[in-house]
Amino acid sequence: MGLNDPRLLQLAQKIYGDHFARDGQLEKEYDDRRKKLMYEDILYNISFLMTAVHFSDDKIFTSYARWLYDLLCNLMTDLDRDRIMVQMKDHYQILSDSLNELPDDLLSNDEKETACLFLQKAISLTQEAVTDIPLSDDFLGNHLGEYRKAFLDALMRSKTREAYAVIDRAREQGVPILDIYEGILRAVMHEVGRLWHMNKLTIDKEHYCSSVTQTVMSRFYDELFLQPRQHLTLICCAVGSELHEIGGRMLSDLFEHNGWDTVYLGAAVPEKALLNAALEHQPNLIALSVTMPQHLIECESLVRAVKTQFPGVKIAVGGRAFKMTSRIWEKWPVDYYADTAAELIEWSQQTFRTNKETAPDNSSDQG
Ligand code: B12
Numbered sequence: 001m002g003l004n005d006p007r008l009l010q011l012a013q014k015i016y017g018d019h020f021a022r023d024g025q026l027e028k029e030y031d032d033r034r035k036k037l038m039y040e041d042i043l044y045n046i047s048f049l050m051t052a053v054h055f056s057d058d059k060i061f062t063s064y065a066r067w068l069y070d071l072l073c074n075l076m077t078d079l080d081r082d083r084i085m086v087q088m089k090d091h092y093q094i095l096s097d098s099l100n101e102l103p104d105d106l107l108s109n110d111e112k113e114t115a116c117l118f119l120q121k122a123i124s125l126t127q128e129a130v131t132d133i134p135l136s137d138d139f140l141g142n143h144l145g146e147y148r149k150a151f152l153d154a155l156m157r158s159k160t161r162e163a164y165a166v167i168d169r170a171r172e173q174g175v176p177i178l179d180i181y182e183g184i185l186r187a188v189m190h191e192v193g194r195l196w197h198m199n200k201l202t203i204d205k206e207h208y209c210s211s212v213t214q215t216v217m218s219r220f221y222d223e224l225f226l227q228p229r230q231h232l233t234l235i236c237c238a239v240g241s242e243l244h245e246i247g248g249r250m251l252s253d254l255f256e257h258n259g260w261d262t263v264y265l266g267a268a269v270p271e272k273a274l275l276n277a278a279l280e281h282q283p284n285l286i287a288l289s290v291t292m293p294q295h296l297i298e299c300e301s302l303v304r305a306v307k308t309q310f311p312g313v314k315i316a317v318g319g320r321a322f323k324m325t326s327r328i329w330e331k332w333p334v335d336y337y338a339d340t341a342a343e344l345i346e347w348s349q350q351t352f353r354t355n356k357e358t359a360p361d362n363s364s365d366q367g
Pocket residue numbers: 182185186189190191192193194196197203206207210241242243244245246247248250251287288289290291292293316317318319320337338339340341344
């Protein structure tokens with residue numbers, strides 16, 4: 001078995017051609033530099049495979065396949081891990097299908113069989129590697145860790161139905177909606193952000209994770225909107241040109257689940273629009289969400305405008321941006337800051353119950 005044999009170069013050229021013929025996307029994803037590197041990699045792959053077969057040691061090939069997958073994920077950060085997996089899987093399959101074309105003096109029939117076996121192992125481990133990423137320490141260290149991991153794994157592999165099934169299972173197994181929202185979905189989205197920051201996840205995958213998370217939440221709407229009413233109104237939104245809106249939406253949904261009437265205005269709400277909404281809906285509480293610190297200036301202006309025009313309305317602020325400050329909310333006329341929706345709900349239960357109990361009951365005077 002000669003690694004420098006010209007027939008191996010021919011094999012590499014065939015594999016290269018077959019791969020482009022099989023997968024129309026490659027032409028768009030690979031510029032000339034990538035094409036050159038791909039061809040070189042095919043030669044490397046063949047030589048590692050031949051070496052592994054020579055020693056009858058699959059690890060020589062599989063450990064290389066794992067290393068190569070990680071390398072490609074780190075180099076081609078415009079492509080998702082699952083897309084790179086598909087490319088590698090196709091490559092190993094085409095290589096496997098092409099081995100028969102090699103003459104026996106280069107690779108005997110037994111060796112071809114062994115090579116095919118090693119290639120199937122490389123395919124399996126590359127498929128598994130899509131979700132094999134170091135996660136942050138506290139991500140799994142909680143009773144909801146198993147659901148978090150399964151939901152994130154499904155998202156990483158773009159398996160929407162599987163992602164839904166994980167959350168359905170959690171609900172069936174008695175996990176309360178509050179824990180599904182703040183214990184699973186929030187934790188997964190924060191992990192998604194960390195993975196994006198570490199270049200382990202593309203922007204389009206981050207968008208996909210956001211949209212699936214939002215549709216998962218909307219699947220609870222029948223349950224959320226059927227709770228007994230408390231006759232209290234919440235307006236919630238994300239301020240400035242803030243596009244991060246899942247946190248605000250989550251908070252609003254959880255208030256609805258607690259019997260509040262909620263008016264959720266979504267992302268990037270201008271000051272005037274919020275003030276109009278406050279006039280129309282006469283809320284008891286306005287919750288403002290800020291994720292990017294550059295929207296804090298608009299948030300402060302909004303807080304002051306609301307307090308001036310609607311002095312009786314309580315205002316709460318929250319979101320990631322506040323965690324990046326030295327407790328800036330203490331300098332603003334806000335009634336409450338909280339890290340989670342659960343904390344704000346608890347505070348509201350105390351605050352508005354007390355208000356109701358201490359409020360003068362004028363009903364008999366009017367009778
Ligand atoms: C999803 C996401 C997006 C989506 C948003 C989609 C959508 N429809 O909302 C998209 C793709 C649009 C996006 C865009 C960007 N993003 Co982004 N994004 C995220 C990500 C991964 C998750 C956000 C999320 O949904 N979290 C889940 C919710 C449930 O959690 P939460 O927002 O923290 O809300 C909870 C609490 O904070 C609290 N809370 C929230 N609001 C309020 C309000 C009150 C009153 C209270 C009491 C509590 C409260 O309760 C909520 C429930 O527990 C974060 C990572 C992260 N750590 O958050 C990055 C992240 C916020 N994004 C980041 C960046 C850099 C960007 C972009 C600039 C670039 C990019 N990634 O594409 C743009 C900027 C867009 C813009 N103009 O605003 C950075 C910000 C870094 C920084 N320096 O601040 C992060 C942290 C990613 C990272 N690790 O670097 N992003």
